[in-house]
Amino acid sequence: MRKLTWGVAIFLLWSACKFSTNDKRILPIYGNRQPITKTVEGKKITDTIYQTIPKFKFVNQYGDSISNKSLDGDIYVVDFFFTTCPSICPVMHRNMLNVYNAFKTIGDIKIISHTIDPKHDSVPVLKKYADKLGVTGNTWWFLQGKKEEIYKISENYLVRSPQADAKQGFMHDGSFILVDKQKRIRGSYDGTDAKQVEQLIADIKTLQNEPDQVIAQ
Numbered sequence: 001m002r003k004l005t006w007g008v009a010i011f012l013l014w015s016a017c018k019f020s021t022n023d024k025r026i027l028p029i030y031g032n033r034q035p036i037t038k039t040v041e042g043k044k045i046t047d048t049i050y051q052t053i054p055k056f057k058f059v060n061q062y063g064d065s066i067s068n069k070s071l072d073g074d075i076y077v078v079d080f081f082f083t084t085c086p087s088i089c090p091v092m093h094r095n096m097l098n099v100y101n102a103f104k105t106i107g108d109i110k111i112i113s114h115t116i117d118p119k120h121d122s123v124p125v126l127k128k129y130a131d132k133l134g135v136t137g138n139t140w141w142f143l144q145g146k147k148e149e150i151y152k153i154s155e156n157y158l159v160r161s162p163q164a165d166a167k168q169g170f171m172h173d174g175s176f177i178l179v180d181k182q183k184r185i186r187g188s189y190d191g192t193d194a195k196q197v198e199q200l201i202a203d204i205k206t207l208q209n210e211p212d213q214v215i216a217q
Helices: 004-014 088-103 123-133 147-156 194-208
Strands: 033-040 044-048 056-061 065-067 075-081 107-116 140-143 163-165 170-172 175-179 185-190
Touching: 033 163, 065 107, 065 147, 075 088, 075 194, 088 107, 088 194, 123 140, 175 194
Parallel strands: 075 107, 107 140
Antiparallel strands: 033 044, 056 065, 075 175, 163 170, 175 185
C-alpha cells in the first residue's frame, strides 16, 4: 500500500519513537533527503534538505484555482479518490469527515482530495459530492485537473500511482498523507482504518506543537 522500502520503513519506525529533550514526540519526515554542508559564522555545519511536494495547480469544487501557494502556512492531509468509486472511497471519506470535523474551525489545517477521474468528476460533480458529505467552507477542497498531472503528483506523495481497472473503473491507494507547513511528508495512514485515522488526528495535534509549525502571532 505504501511506496516505501523496508530500509525507509525501519528508519521511520525508529524516528516515530524518537523524543526531543523536553519529551515531546517528533513526527518522522518521509521521503528522500540530501545532506548539505555550509559555513555559518566561520564554522562548517551539516544540514539536511528533505523531499517536498512540488508546484501544482488544480481547480476545487467551487471553481477556484488552487495551487501549492494556496497551502502556504498550512498543515494538510491528502488523499486520492473518484466520486463513482464503488469500494474504498466511501469508507475513506466517512473516516475523513472525522478529520474535517476535528479541525474545520482551525485556520491552518486543510484537507485536499484529488479526483483520479477528472473526465467524469467535473467541478459541479465535485460540488455535489462535497454537499452530500456535508462539507462547506474552505477546510476541505476536492480538486480536479489534468489526469497526467494528478497521476504524476501522486508519486510525490509516495502513494501507488492510480491505474485503470475493468471492474471498478480505477485502482488507487487508500492512504491519507500528512504534510507539514514546509511541504514535507510527515505521516501515512490507511484511510479505511478508523484506528489509523484516529492516529492521524492525534498526529496532526502533535505536529501543530512543533516549533516550526506554530502560527506566528
